[in-house]
Amino acid sequence: MSKRLYIQDVATRDGFQIEASFVPTEDKIALIDRLSHTGLAKIEVTSFTSPKAIPNLRDAEEVMRGIARVPGVEYTVLVPNVRGCERALSCEVDEINLVMSASDTHGLANLRMTPEQSLAQFAEIIEVTRGSGVFINASLSTTFGCPFEGDVPETRVYELTERLLEIGVQGVTLCDTTGMADPAQVERICRESLQRWPEAVFTAHFHNTRGMGLANALAALNAGIDRFDASLGGLGGCPYAPGASGNICTEDLVHMFQRMGLDTGVNLDALLEAAATLPGLIGHEVPGAILKAGKSDRRYPKPKWMQEAGL
Amino acid sequence: MSKRLYIQDVATRDGFQIEASFVPTEDKIALIDRLSHTGLAKIEVTSFTSPKAIPNLRDAEEVMRGIARVPGVEYTVLVPNVRGCERALSCEVDEINLVMSASDTHGLANLRMTPEQSLAQFAEIIEVTRGSGVFINASLSTTFGCPFEGDVPETRVYELTERLLEIGVQGVTLCDTTGMADPAQVERICRESLQRWPEAVFTAHFHNTRGMGLANALAALNAGIDRFDASLGGLGGCPYAPGASGNICTEDLVHMFQRMGLDTGVNLDALLEAAATLPGLIGHEVPGAILKAGKSDRRYPKPKWMQEAGL
Numbered sequence: 223m224s225k226r227l228y229i230q231d232v233a234t235r236d237g238f239q240i241e242a243s244f245v246p247t248e249d250k251i252a253l254i255d256r257l258s259h260t261g262l263a264k265i266e267v268t269s270f271t272s273p274k275a276i277p278n279l280r281d282a283e284e285v286m287r288g289i290a291r292v293p294g295v296e297y298t299v300l301v302p303n304v305r306g307c308e309r310a311l312s313c314e315v316d317e318i319n320l321v322m323s324a325s326d327t328h329g330l331a332n333l334r335m336t337p338e339q340s341l342a343q344f345a346e347i348i349e350v351t352r353g354s355g356v357f358i359n360a361s362l363s364t365t366f367g368c369p370f371e372g373d374v375p376e377t378r379v380y381e382l383t384e385r386l387l388e389i390g391v392q393g394v395t396l397c398d399t400t401g402m403a404d405p406a407q408v409e410r411i412c413r414e415s416l417q418r419w420p421e422a423v424f425t426a427h428f429h430n431t432r433g434m435g436l437a438n439a440l441a442a443l444n445a446g447i448d449r450f451d452a453s454l455g456g457l458g459g460c461p462y463a464p465g466a467s468g469n470i471c472t473e474d475l476v477h478m479f480q481r482m483g484l485d486t487g488v489n490l491d492a493l494l495e496a497a498a499t500l501p502g503l504i505g506h507e508v509p510g511a512i513l514k515a516g517k518s519d520r521r522y523p524k525p526k527w528m529q530e531a532g533l
Numbered sequence: 534m535s536k537r538l539y540i541q542d543v544a545t546r547d548g549f550q551i552e553a554s555f556v557p558t559e560d561k562i563a564l565i566d567r568l569s570h571t572g573l574a575k576i577e578v579t580s581f582t583s584p585k586a587i588p589n590l591r592d593a594e595e596v597m598r599g600i601a602r603v604p605g606v607e608y609t610v611l612v613p614n615v616r617g618c619e620r621a622l623s624c625e626v627d628e629i630n631l632v633m634s635a636s637d638t639h640g641l642a643n644l645r646m647t648p649e650q651s652l653a654q655f656a657e658i659i660e661v662t663r664g665s666g667v668f669i670n671a672s673l674s675t676t677f678g679c680p681f682e683g684d685v686p687e688t689r690v691y692e693l694t695e696r697l698l699e700i701g702v703q704g705v706t707l708c709d710t711t712g713m714a715d716p717a718q719v720e721r722i723c724r725e726s727l728q729r730w731p732e733a734v735f736t737a738h739f740h741n742t743r744g745m746g747l748a749n750a751l752a753a754l755n756a757g758i759d760r761f762d763a764s765l766g767g768l769g770g771c772p773y774a775p776g777a778s779g780n781i782c783t784e785d786l787v788h789m790f791q792r793m794g795l796d797t798g799v800n801l802d803a804l805l806e807a808a809a810t811l812p813g814l815i816g817h818e819v820p821g822a823i824l825k826a827g828k829s830d831r832r833y834p835k836p837k838w839m840q841e842a843g844l
Contacts, residue, residue, distance in 0.1 A: 330844055331836050369833045402829040404792035405751050432829060433741075433785040433822035436748040440716050444755075466826035474744040481715035511744035515777035518713040518743060522680045525642050533641055 228263035237457025270306035325368035359393035367402030393423035401431020405441035412445035435470035455508030539574035548768025581617035636679035678713030704734035712742020716752035723756035746781035766819030
C-alpha cells in the first residue's frame with residue numbers, strides 16, 4: 223500500500239474554462255502558486271486556445287509567465303493546434319497536453335476533427351516541439367463511452383493509443399469525458415493499456431457525473447494506474463448533463479487515498495485551504511464533499527446532556 | 534460477474550425519519566407499493582419507535598398494514614425495544630432490524646445505551662420473537678469509525694459481531710453511519726467478517742458523506758458482500774455534517790452494478806420513476822446523480838451544425 227501516487231490538478235483549465243465569469247489573472251496566478259506548494263505532481267495551468275473560443279482563458283501567456291514555478295511540480299497546458307503549441311513553448315511549459323476523441327461524432331462536435339484529423343495535427347504539433355524537451359501528453363476523450371455514439375469499442379481505444387505512441391506521444395490520459403465509465407470497464411481498459419505499453423505514462427481522468435467518480439478511481443488504482451487527474455473543489459462540468467457533477471474532486475480523491483494508507487505526496491490541509499478560496503473566485507459553491515463534511519478524522523463534541531452528566 | 538446481488542432500500546425509514554415534514558401515510562404506502570415491483574430484495578418500511586422520538590414515522594402500523602406485500606420481497610422494520618418488537622410482530626413483518634453502536638459514545642449519544650446495554654436488550658427482544666419465524670438482523674453503527682471517538686478497533690467490531698450471532702442474530706449490517714469508511718478498510722473488514730462467519734448474512738450500509746459511497750460499495754463487493762443497503766434518491770442524511778450527502782443512492786448503486794454487468798434483479802427504469810416522485814413527497818431536490826444526469830446509455834443529439842451539414 224506504500225506505492226506513490228501522482229495527483230494532477232486541472233481546475234484552472236478544465237474548471238475555469240466553463241465558469242460563467244472570468245477569474246482575474248492575478249487570482250489565477252495566486253491559486254496556482256498556492257497549489258504549487260501542496261505536493262501536487264502536476265498542474266494543468268491553462269489552455270493555449272483562441273481567446274475567442276475560450277474567453278475565460280484568454281490570459282494564458284500572462285498566467286503561465288506569472289506563476290512562480292516550484293521545482294518538482296510539472297506545469298502542463300492544453301494545446302489545440304500548432305499556433306497554441308508555439309505560444310506554449312514560448313512560455314517554457316514542462317508538458318503540452320493534446321486532446322482528441324476516441325469517437326468520430328464527439329471529435330467533430332467538440333473539436334471539429336475526426337480522430338484521423340486529430341492524429342495528423344498531433345504529428346505536426348509534435349514536429350514543432352522537436353528539440354524542446356517538452357513532454358507530450360495526449361488526452362483521449364470518450365475512452366469509456368461517447369454521449370452521441372454510446373459504447374466506444376475497446377479495440378478502437380487501443381488502436382488510437384498505439385498510433386498516439388507511434389507518432390511520439392509519451393503520455394496518454396484515458397478520459398471519461400462525460401462520466402459514462404463503470405469500474406469494471408475502467409479496470410479492464412486500464413489493466414490492458416498498462417500491460418500493452420509498459421513504458422508509456424498513463425493517467426486516468428474521471429468525471430463524477432453519475433456518482434461513480436471515486437469508484438472508478440479505485441478501479442483504476444486496482445488496475446495499476448498511479449496518475450490521476452482531478453479538479454480542485456470538483457470544478458468543471460459536463461456540458462451534456464446540466465446540474466450534474468463534473469470532474470472528480472481533487473481533495474476528495476486525495477482524502478480517499480490517504481485514508482487508504484496510500485502516499486499521494488499531497489498536504490491535504492493545504493489543499494483544502496486552497497479549495498476553500500474557490501467560491502470567492504467563481505461566485506458559487508463547489509461540489510467537493512470534504513469541504514462540506516470535513517475529513518473522516520473530524521471529531522464532534524458529545525451532546526450537551528452527556529457532557530453535563532460527565533459521560 | 535453473474536453473481537446475484539441483493540439491493541435493500543431504506544428511504545422510507547432512514548430517509549423519511551429526518552425529513553423536515555411528515556410524508557402522508559398514503560404517500561408512504563404508495564411509494565413502498567411502487568418499490569415492491571422494482572425487483573428490490575428488501576424494503577426497510579418504517580421504524581416502530583416512539584411517535585414522540587420520531588414523529589415522521591408515527592404511522593408505522595398503518596404503513597406496515599397498508600402496503601400490498603409482494604412475494605419474494607422482504608419487509609423489514611427498525612425495532613428499538615421490546616415494545617417496538619411487539620408492535621412489529623403484530624404487523625407480521627418478515628424481519629426486525631435492531632440497531633446498536635460499535636462505540637460507547639455514539640451508542641450513548643444516539644441510543645442512550647452502551648454496546649453492552651444494547652446487547653442485553655437485544656437478548657430480551659429476541660426472546661419475544663421466539664417461534665415467530667421472523668428474521669433477526671442487527672445493524673452495527675460506527676463499524677467503520679465513530680464521529681465522537683474516531684477509529685473503532687476492528688477487533689471490537691468482530692467481538693460485537695460474535696456476540697450478536699451468539700444471542701441469536703442471523704444477519705449483521707456493517708454500517709458506515711457517518712461516512713467515515715474508506716475502501717481499504719471496507720474491503721478488510723468485510724472480507725474478515727465473511728471469512729469468520731460464513732453462515733451469517735452480512736449487509737453493507739454506506740453513506741456518501743465524503744464522496745466515497747460507491748467506492749466503498751465496490752470495495753465491499755470485491756470482498757464478497759452481496760447485500761447492500763441504499764436509499765432511493767440518496768435520501769437520508771448525516772446529522773453531524775449538515776449539507777453533506779447521506780445514504781448512498783439506490784438508483785446510483787443499481788446503475789453502477791448494472792453497468793458492471795452484475796445482476797441486481799432490479800428494474801432500473803422503474804426505480805428511477807419511483808425516485809422521480811420523491812421531490813414531490815418531501816418538497817426538495819434529492820442528491821441522486823442518475824436522476825440528474827441520466828443513465829450512462831443516455832444519448833444526446835448531435836449539434837445542430839452537424840445535423841445541418843449531414844455529418
